[in-house]
Amino acid sequence: MKQLAPDLFERRFGKLMEIGRARLPALAPEWTDHNAHDPGITLMELLAWVAEAQLYSLSRRPRRDERVAYAALLGFAPTGARPARGLIWPDPNVAAFAESIVIPAEAVINVVDEETPTFRPSQKLLFVPGKIQRLETRLAGRRDVALTFRCRGESGLFGSKRAEAKGAVWAIGVRAETAESQSHTCRASLAATLVSEDERVAMKVVSDTTNGLLSTGVLLLGLDNVRTSPREFTIELHAPAGFARPPRFLRVEPNVIPIVQGRAVARELHVATGLPDWSFHLDLPGLRFDAGGEPVQIEVDEPAALQVWKRTDRLSDRGPGERVFELDAERAKITFGNGINGKMPPAESQVLASYAVCDAERGNVARNRSWRVAPFAGVYGVNLDPVTGGAPAAGTVEQRRDARRRSRDEHALVSAEDLVAAAKGLPLLEVVRAWIVPPAENAPRTGAITLVAMRARPGGKEPAQIPETRRWLDAIRRRLRPRIPLGTRLIVSAPSYTDFSIRATLIAEAGRDPAAVKEAAERELSKRLSLNTRKPGVPVTQRDVTAWLRGVDGVTRVATPQLIRADGQPGDDINVQRGGLPRLTRSDLEVKRP
DSSP: OOOHHHHHTTOOHHHHHHHHHHHHHHHOTTOOOOSTTSHHHHHHHHHHHHHHHHHHHHHTSOHHHHHHHHHHHTTOOOOOOBOOEEEEEEOGGGGGOSSOEEEOTTOOEEETTOOOSOEEESSOEEEOOEEEEEEEEEESSSEEEEEEEEESSTTTTTTTOTTTTTTOEEEEEEEESOOSOOTTSOOOOOEEEEEOSSOEEEEOEEEEOSTTTTSSEEEEEEOTTOOSOOSEEEEEEEOTTOOSSOOOEEEEEESOEEEEEOEEEEEEEEEOOOOTTOEEEOSSSOEEOOTTSOSEEEEEEOSSSEEEEEEESOGGGSOTTOOEEEEETTTTEEEEOOSSSSOOOOTTOEEEEEEEEOOGGGGOBOSSOEEEETTSSSOOEEOSSOBBOOBOOOOHHHHHHHHHHHHHHSSOOOSHHHHHHHHHTOTTSOEEEEEEOOOOTTSOOOSEEEEEEEEOOGGGOOOSSOSOOHHHHHHHHHHHGGGSOTTOEEEEEOOOEEEEEEEEEEEEOTTOOHHHHHHHHHHHHHHHTOTTTSOTTOOEEHHHHHHHHHTSTTEEEEEEEEEEETTSOEESEEOOOTTOEEEEEEEEEEEEOO
């Protein structure tokens, strides 16, 4: 690709002034004095000087730095290869152990009868054999989840591993109706408390990939605050802001192991040559690091002591005595200075590199594979879901694609269509329908926008209570509020439902089964009055109902149709509020033969 400098920095100050003076007769014929003392020429010289400085700056800016800067504006930061991640659910036979076992963070985990790829636990874990005795939800102004666990061993939670368990976490796996873990959902910050006969202690929630118990994932609880080793205890999980919707568990299991593919390389040895611009490549490919994290730690064994050198973007910006190095993440190459731009490691000194690697997409594993964990003999468990997420480092093509997607999906919510689409796209909140209530003609303009959101009905049945709870509506507002323009106030409300019932007598055609005609008529009413398709604010009239029933196949006449309000009084029309919906609670249809 051509460099920017030859194309941009060809025109200097004098050339720009010549171009400006040459255009003056055509652009400003009345301007006749083009000498240096003219104020207009002075302004032209100032603009030419600014343009020359900008061209010089652009020509000296590397293209990679430009891409990194523009990507940072969209929230993208350089990352390494992405490792595959998954959950291993323990086999029932594993719970037969008598005492707790500490699973170190460097424990090797792989598929049975396969040596590669290798995995590691995401954290130092404590395996506690036992069984969940009871799982319940408590609703008293708030909704808590209580899990009662009984250890198999007599020595309780820690057993004889109390000292070794320092820094370890206990994993509780959750398998919910929503299998996909969404990192950007309205996650409820959970608070965990361990309750036993001897103590009641708060536990730190180290990690929560369940999105507040709403999706499949694992909950990692810190154990350092627990002073005793109870044999039977209860874990209370509480969402301070309340659950947006009740959790729907398919399975809850302790001792689930969250695994990450790859391994850490500690102090890989390289010997410095003492030459300027000395460089070396890392021994293992697949450099892995998160956005904003340090990819590599470099230590140099200098005569005085072991020194940690820092990473820099460009050695050319550094001084002669600075302990810095430059990293080319794509080629896994480390480059040191030349004594003028960055210090040179002493000749024959030991250079130690510590980093993490993974196999990228080769680390993905299909579901229902048997796994072996280093401290255990035989099969530990299976992965009920595929181990996914492994991918190479994102290049410029992938970043451009993600930038387009993010600009399309995460832009500011300006129009009513934007708000409706964003509300319906919120994961895990089950927003099946949304609309904006237009303000009244004579109402003052206060900058408030009212968004009406309707929640999906599990199983297609209308519940006894309105499912749009206050917490559910607050969760929607919290997710949408950061994306609305400043000065706009968002109000999220539930639809105003107007309950009514229908009573009518239908005359069927000769030879038609009255039961079949009645079933067809009820289906037609459900279709016409469906909450998912009914236009908000439109009343239901007796004339409309008569026309719907008359159009049912097999109906010749509709006799005595009545609309019954919620108070039991009949009426010709069922009026609904602005932005509201009519809700059919009962249809009492009688079908007679001709």
